[in-house]
Amino acid sequence: MPxxxxxxxxxxxxxxxxPRLAVSLGPLRLRNPVMLASGTCGYGEEFAEFTPPGVLxxxxxxxxxxxxxDGNRPPRVCETASGMLNSIGLENGGIDYFCETLLPALRTxxxxxxxxxxxxxxxxxxxxxKRLDGEKGVDAIELxxxxxxxxxxxxxxTSPPQTTELVRAVRRATExxxxxxLSPNVTDIVAVAKAAxxxxxxxxxxxxxxxxxxxxxxxxxxxxxxxxxxxxxxxxKPVALRMVWQVARAFPKAPIVGIxxxxxxxxxxxxxxxxxxxxxxxxxSFLDPAAGRKVVEGxxxxxxxxxxxxxxxxxGTLKSSEAGPPA
Ligand SMILES: Cc1cc2nc3c(=O)[nH]c(=O)nc-3n(C[C@H](O)[C@H](O)[C@H](O)COP(=O)(O)O)c2cc1C
Numbered sequence: 001m002p003x004x005x006x007x008x009x010x011x012x013x014x015x016x017x018x019p020r021l022a023v024s025l026g027p028l029r030l031r032n033p034v035m036l037a038s039g040t041c042g043y044g045e046e047f048a049e050f051t052p053p054g055v056l057x058x059x060x061x062x063x064x065x066x067x068x069x070d071g072n073r074p075p076r077v078c079e080t081a082s083g084m085l086n087s088i089g090l091e092n093g094g095i096d097y098f099c100e101t102l103l104p105a106l107r108t109x110x111x112x113x114x115x116x117x118x119x120x121x122x123x124x125x126x127x128x129x130k131r132l133d134g135e136k137g138v139d140a141i142e143l144x145x146x147x148x149x150x151x152x153x154x155x156x157x158t159s160p161p162q163t164t165e166l167v168r169a170v171r172r173a174t175e176x177x178x179x180x181x182l183s184p185n186v187t188d189i190v191a192v193a194k195a196a197x198x199x200x201x202x203x204x205x206x207x208x209x210x211x212x213x214x215x216x217x218x219x220x221x222x223x224x225x226x227x228x229x230x231x232x233x234x235x236x237k238p239v240a241l242r243m244v245w246q247v248a249r250a251f252p253k254a255p256i257v258g259i260x261x262x263x264x265x266x267x268x269x270x271x272x273x274x275x276x277x278x279x280x281x282x283x284x285s286f287l288d289p290a291a292g293r294k295v296v297e298g299x300x301x302x303x304x305x306x307x308x309x310x311x312x313x314x315x316g317t318l319k320s321s322e323a324g325p326p327a
Contacts, residue, residue, distance in 0.1 A: 016153055019056065020303045021296070021311050025277050026202035027177045028140055030057035033311060034268065034296045037259055037282035038063055038116035038142060039088065039183075042290075043102045044109060044281030050289035055296050057278060058112035063144045065117070066124050068094035070072055072149060073225030077216050080086065083233030083261070084283055085212050087149045087226030088117055107137030118144040120152040122166050126173045133174040141176050143167065146208035148230045157183035157208075160195035167199025179257065181205040184239055186319040193247040201320065204247060205257040207240045213297055233283040237261030241274050247314055248275020263291055265298025275316040277319075 021032035035058040035135045041047050053059050071091025078085050093101070098115075106113050115138050117128040118282055125143060132138045145163065147153035156162045167180055180196040181188060184207040211232025216224040222228075240260025248256055255278075258271030263284035271279050284291040303311055 016304070018300055022254075022310060023057070023312050025257070028058070028112055028203070030278060032057045032299065033276075033278035034271065034292055034299070035060055035112075035114070035278060035280045036255070036285060036292050037280035038144065039086075040282040042287050043106060045105060047285070047289055047292070051285070053109035053111045055293050056111050057296075057310065058114050058278060059106075060116050060142055060163050060247050061106065061116040062092055063090050063118045063147065064092055064098045064128065064292055065090055066095055066119060066127055068097065069091065074149070075126060075223065075225055076229075078212055078223040078229075080212070080231065080233075083231055083235035084286070085214055085224060085229035085231055086209070087151050087224045087229035089226060090147055090153075091262075095140055099131065099135055101261075103135060103190060112139045113137055114140045114142050115196045116142040116144050116181070118153070123165060125167050129174040129176070129178075129219060133176060133187045137251060137285055138176060138220050139242040140172070140179060140202075140203060141174060142179040142181055144181050144208070146181050146185075147181070148209055148211045148228070149226055150183060154183055154185060158186055158191060160191045163192055163195040164199040167196050168203050171200035177202040179203040179205045181208055181259075182243075183208050184210050184236070184243060184260075189243045190246055190250045193251060193254070197251060203255045203257060206243050206247065207236070207260050210236055210239065232260070234261040234263065237267065237270075241270060244271055244276050245274040245318065245320075252316065262295065263287070265295055265302055268295050268299060269314065270300065271317070272311070272314045273318050274297055275318070277312070277315055 023033045038060040072087045072089030119125045145156035180201040209232045212231035243260045256274030256276045257278045259280040268279045279293045
């Protein structure tokens with residue numbers, strides 16, 4: 001087992017398409033700041049035709065758990081105003097199936113491969129991290145401590161002490177870079193971000209979905225089999241931007257991945273200006289499986305138009321001092 005503080009493996013950089021787009025996200029060097037978000041791109045295979053993994057900064061695969069999970073009762077998704085609700089419930093084949101059946105193809109992707117994991121207990125996360133630590137082709141691990149659709153899904157992300165304890169335990173179990181994915185379903189996102197950083201998180205990913213609900217009043221029934229679900233898409237972008245800005249302002253050096261309603265280069269740039277170093281494209285890929293690629297292309301155009309030497313120069317450039325936070 002690696003000891004805390006040991007030198008971590010640095011990741012291999014895939015050939016950079018445009019060096020002006022390359023970003024350093026903690027210990028990870030990405031060819032550009034655009035990733036596909038966990039649970040919205042499977043394991044990349046169906047997307048390759050529209051968004052080839054080689055054009056992305058990274059791909060984050062669907063959450064993997066220790067045991068296989070069937071997921072929640074259908075219907076599992078429904079459309080809402082400017083977004084969607086999902087109650088998938090972390091359906092997946094479990095870590096053995098992932099390593100034996102899905103990882104071999106993932107290893108061939110010419111991009112950074114981030115494996116997202118979830119569990120109900122610290123032991124679950126530690127076991128998953130240890131297992132992945134021994135596997136080639138896993139460049140980093142994202143801890144999903146923020147799934148609103150499973151029992152215990154929000155236990156960690158809603159408790160700063162539990163977040164620290166969990167991240168610290170996983171930190172001891174793996175030398176891979178650790179991203180911690182935070183939940184918007186909290187009053188004080190800065191407190192949870194601080195807890196994750198204190199535990200040894202290399203990167204903070206925010207946000208996961210917001211707990212919500214949709215009702216068919218004629219049937220007097222919820223629209224989702226799981227009754228409640230996670231809200232995503234353009235509807236949550238203002239919430240995500242606010243949280244990224246708050247965390248970046250509190251921890252200016254913390255590497256942050258902005259997530260929530262990103263569908264265009266303009267959306268991505270709003271997150272970078274708020275303080276994110278990279279972004280993840282989620283729900284937008286359901287509308288257009290080429291969304292990830294188009295965000296990269298859009299960023300290239302903006303870098304050209306604005307004559308930036310590096311997209312990294314945009315990070316955290318929000319001019320907020322005049323307005324100031326609410327008293
Ligand atoms: C259908 C669906 C499934 C998701 N599954 C996962 C998952 O397995 N693990 C995870 O960490 N996040 C999951 N998410 C959350 C997304 O990764 C992302 O954090 C969220 O949707 C906000 O981004 P968006 O508005 O761009 O979709 C899922 C989201 C959707 C819509």
